[in-house]
Amino acid sequence: MSDAHLQLIGEQIADLQAHFVRHEGFRRLEEDFRLLRHRREADIKAGRSREVRGIAVIGASGSGKTTAVDRLLRNAASVVKADPDHRAIISLRVPSPATVKYVGQTILRGLGYPVNGRRESWYVWNLVRYQLKERQTLFLHLDEAQDLAAKGTERERQSVVNLLKSLMQDPDWPICLVLSGTGELADILNFDPQLGRRFQPIRFEPISELADLAKVRDLLSAYIGKTVLAVDPDIESDAFGTRLVHAAANEFGLVIEIAIAAIEVALLRRATTLTVADFAGAFRRRAGCIDGLNPFVAENFRRIDPRELLAEEDRIR
Ligand SMILES: Nc1ncnc2c1ncn2[C@@H]1O[C@H](COP(=O)(O)OP(=O)(O)OP(=O)(O)O)[C@@H](O)[C@H]1O
Ligand SMILES: [Mg+2]
Known part of the structure; x- marks a missing residue:
């Protein structure tokens, strides 16, 4: 087959792969997200600060979670203020191992902030909070969020969950979390009712x-x-x-x-x-x-x- 023909096929397939289908789960996700955004923006405008809620997108592998949240955040990025110093939305994959320090460093990197690996975790997380406010971040998306429970001790896992919870409750600058992951994410949310009740679950059903x-x-x-x-x-x-x-x-x-x-x-x-x-x-x-x-x-x-x-x-x- 000629190279020109292969190129044509390659282009057609790439176009098909780039096509996005708006399905029921996506519509719900979009609506919940817009609601959170408007609430947060109204609070900021009124100078109010109160704890925020988050969204948990839960579905099996291949259900379309990453694709849907990527599309949502890409659409949203064009609406939210576009000051180059601001990072209104950050999207990351939970690192492995999902230790307190490593999750914190990954968020800092997502904020475009260079991190020194030798820093203690309390220092890293203070910096995370400071930078999230500084960059006026409204949303933090963590993909593969089930990995927050994948490894490490029970105590380590609870510490990560507590830190995420504290981001949503930060009296100064609360962050709306968007978590996406497989069924084990639902287990994490169920395991910690305080965390669970702060999330609106959206299930991508089979x-x-x-x-x-x-x-x-x-x-x-x-x-x-x-x-x-x-x-x-x-x-x-x-x-x-x-x-x-x-x-x-x-x-x-x-x-x-x-x-x-x-x-x-x-x-x-x-x-x-x-x-x-x-x-x-x-x-x-x-x-x-x-x-x-x-x-x-x-x-x-x-x-x-x-x-x-x-x-x-x-x-x-
Ligand atoms: N709404 C959509 N429109 C078009 N293609 C989609 C859509 N949702 C998913 N896909 C396609 O389905 C495949 C799987 O989607 P995706 O990787 O988002 O699933 P996932 O739920 O994140 O899976 P995993 O848990 O393994 O990460 C991808 O190739 C993606 O392009
Ligand atoms: Mg995925």
Whole structure:
């Protein structure tokens, strides 16, 4: 295949990957976020300072948490004041190990503040508070927030949680936290009721094979509609939809990932029509598995565990 052709396919796939679907969970997230922002801005304007609330986005791996929060914060960044010295929103991934000191240093780095690794943790956190106020930070997003509970002793974990709680309660400059993570994040919030009640949970629920097939079909048509490909009628069947949902481990984001991968397979074979075989090919390529373990091929696809097959470092868990 010529380089020009590959470039064309590469560009089309990149465009598909850049497309964002506004789903129900995202709409709720956006609304809750806007409400928090307006409340905080009103408090600042009135010179009031009181403790704030946060949002916890909870969903399985591949449900679309990172993508949704990234989109939300990117949209919000254009609305919030754009003074170059200010960092109204900071978004970070919880570092590993999530110790008090390391979490603090990561936040400082996110604030664009150089940190000396030898500093004590109390010093780092004082600096965090000072810098958050100095940069007029309103929101702090921590992705993979379940990792706050991943390692370390119970006491260390509680200290990190207490520090995060104290950021929201800071009498001088409280920070709204946005946490996103898998189910274990819900455990952290449940474990500490004081923390839990300060968060509005938004769950990115799994897709149901029974209730959501029509939505999955619409999603698929929307993506295929952005290409030149025609659709094989088999792809519109419920039987195929069920296999797709199963192959995607019932996760919204993974349905999209597999659909784009199948479109790529079809474009690479210079097809004019997208077929079930393209989905099988995409899954084969991604999981490197035999047909007996391919949900688009295997007779008894329900006994296949797609999470195990698609597992990549840091992705499906
Ligand atoms: N709303 C969306 N529109 C378009 N694509 C999406 C959307 N949500 C998720 N995706 C796609 O789904 C895939 C998985 O999404 P994402 O990485 O956000 O999931 P996650 O919930 O953060 O998973 P993990 O817990 O493993 O980090 C990505 O390839 C992403 O591009
Ligand atoms: Mg993620």
